[in-house]
Amino acid sequence: xxxxxxxxxxxxxxxxxxxxxxxxxxxxxxxxxxxxxxxxxxxxxxxxxxxxxxxxxxxxxxxxxxxxxxxxxxxxxxxxxxxxxxxxxxxxxxxxxxxxxxxxxxxxxxxxxxxxxxxxxxxxxxxxxxxxxxxxxxxxxxxxxxxxxxxxxxxxxxxxxxxxxxxxxxxxxxxxxxxxxxxxxxxxxxxxxxxxxxxxxxxxxxxxxxxxxxxxxxxxxxxxxxxxxxxxxxxxxxxx
Amino acid sequence: xxxxxxxxxxxxxxxxxxxxxxxxxxxxxxxxxxxxxxxxxxxxxxxxxxxxxxxxxxxxxxxxxxxxxxxxxxxxxxxxxxxxxxxxxxxxxxxxxxxxxxxxxxxxxxxxxxxxxxxxxxxxxxxxxxxxxxxxxxxxxxxxxxxxxxxxxxxxxxxxxxxxxxxxxxxxxxxxxxxxxxxxxxxxxxxxxxxxxxxxxxxxxxxxxxxxxxxxxxxxxxxxxxxxxxxxxxxxxxxxxxxxxxxxxxxxxxxxxxxxxxxxxxxxxxxxxxxxxxxxxxxxxxxxxxxxxxxxxxxxxxxxxxxxxx
Numbered sequence: 364x365x366x367x368x369x370x371x372x373x374x375x376x377x378x379x380x381x382x383x384x385x386x387x388x389x390x391x392x393x394x395x396x397x398x399x400x401x402x403x404x405x406x407x408x409x410x411x412x413x414x415x416x417x418x419x420x421x422x423x424x425x426x427x428x429x430x431x432x433x434x435x436x437x438x439x440x441x442x443x444x445x446x447x448x449x450x451x452x453x454x455x456x457x458x459x460x461x462x463x464x465x466x467x468x469x470x471x472x473x474x475x476x477x478x479x480x481x482x483x484x485x486x487x488x489x490x491x492x493x494x495x496x497x498x499x500x501x502x503x504x505x506x507x508x509x510x511x512x513x514x515x516x517x518x519x520x521x522x523x524x525x526x527x528x529x530x531x532x533x534x535x536x537x538x539x540x541x542x543x544x545x546x547x548x549x550x551x552x553x554x555x556x557x558x559x560x561x562x563x564x565x566x567x568x569x570x571x572x573x574x575x576x577x578x579x580x581x582x583x584x585x586x587x588x589x590x591x592x593x594x595x596x597x598x599x600x601x602x603x
Numbered sequence: 604x605x606x607x608x609x610x611x612x613x614x615x616x617x618x619x620x621x622x623x624x625x626x627x628x629x630x631x632x633x634x635x636x637x638x639x640x641x642x643x644x645x646x647x648x649x650x651x652x653x654x655x656x657x658x659x660x661x662x663x664x665x666x667x668x669x670x671x672x673x674x675x676x677x678x679x680x681x682x683x684x685x686x687x688x689x690x691x692x693x694x695x696x697x698x699x700x701x702x703x704x705x706x707x708x709x710x711x712x713x714x715x716x717x718x719x720x721x722x723x724x725x726x727x728x729x730x731x732x733x734x735x736x737x738x739x740x741x742x743x744x745x746x747x748x749x750x751x752x753x754x755x756x757x758x759x760x761x762x763x764x765x766x767x768x769x770x771x772x773x774x775x776x777x778x779x780x781x782x783x784x785x786x787x788x789x790x791x792x793x794x795x796x797x798x799x800x801x802x803x804x805x806x807x808x809x810x811x812x813x814x815x816x817x818x819x820x821x822x823x824x825x826x827x828x829x830x831x832x833x834x835x836x837x838x839x840x841x842x843x844x845x846x847x848x849x850x851x852x853x854x855x856x857x858x859x860x861x862x863x864x865x866x867x868x869x870x871x872x873x874x875x876x877x878x879x880x881x882x883x884x885x886x887x888x889x890x891x892x893x894x895x896x897x898x899x900x901x902x903x904x905x906x907x908x909x910x911x912x913x
Contacts, residue, residue, distance in 0.1 A: 501686070501691075502686075503684055503686030504688045504689075506686075506688055507687075507688030507690070509677070510682035511677065511678070511682065511701050511702050511751070512676070512678035512702060513674065514674050522692075525692050
């Protein structure tokens, strides 16, 4: 299990270190390209920005997803549940690129539309995991908790959330991996991230850049999956 | 003392309680007996306010339960359910200490209480204290469930079919311990059951319910001998009226001095019921049984004919 976290992380770090020196390799692989290595920004800086996008979308997504999930599973919260279901359905129906395209006129170019799209997408698995996990807490355990004299808040924090934590963490893990992959799309709106070499490569007809961006984004997704696997063992986002 | 006054409760179109009036005396072991849908569980859950009545009220020692905040009320009332409902993420000790912890007891007092209760329910503290619920058998888990309900020393114990999911042998063992517990502590126990044998084995008072109403309340003997309603008669009779009557009578109360007891009589403990005595006679093909105390000293003879006086 430790190796599952360390190996992807080591691969990602190695790629980040070796890629700037791999110009001749890409030159040999793509002889038709004039500039085989992406040099407009350092890969490390792009990766850092990418990680920042993921982190700052994941935190609000976790807060919204877990919060809505809790609200939707309180007794007598049929309306909240309907709203949550509608949100889930809506967020699922619209592709990330469309969210970014719609967001640009509202919030401008750059990181903001990417963050908006990422929050939308990352909230979904967290919300799903939270409502699902809370629904699996056995009714007799809840009955016993209430019968023992726990207040609704004590039932939630002492019984429901601890019992629901593993699937919720698994949902967070899925959301994180999804966010790493989706963040690359943010480059379309001008966000600086590992998607930037991909977009630049597509625009300039430079497949080497596309490969470099995709390689790093993919390895980062594995690394994040491995790291969060330490928190939420059992469910892997990388195995379907 | 628990008093139900004209309690009504509906769930949607279904009427669970249709004007329940019932008094459970202080210190009684009362069993709410009836088929499914009789309203027994609803009545029980009104006492600790897991359900609120539509009309009428429930009084605990003369005080309306609705007058107190539900969590505070529930911490004073022990509650045991059929599914046991142990907190699966907490050890046995933490489960038992749940209510004391809510009441703010310090750790040392809780730990001492946990030891005491494990011993009372015949679970070795050293062996079971740190186990998780998943590592317990059904019978052990229900013992822990009872211990948890007793932890804060409540005056009243509510039990909803506590032994329903257990095998017959475990159930009988736990019934015996519950009887012993009731005798030792004098707590008022209100228990829901659909099992007449269980009610006869445990109850000092039985309340027979049907369709959300009380049919009859009385001692087990009263209900057997003078049922007030055909449904009570059918339920209590069950084709075993004579045997059930015998099971309520101590064999010692029918016995005579063992002066001229013949050799080779089957021997039964002095605390046995008349039913145990009959069983011993039938098994040994004898027409009498010899009572003996814990040290094996004869304490009387009960003959087949004596059983007719039961």
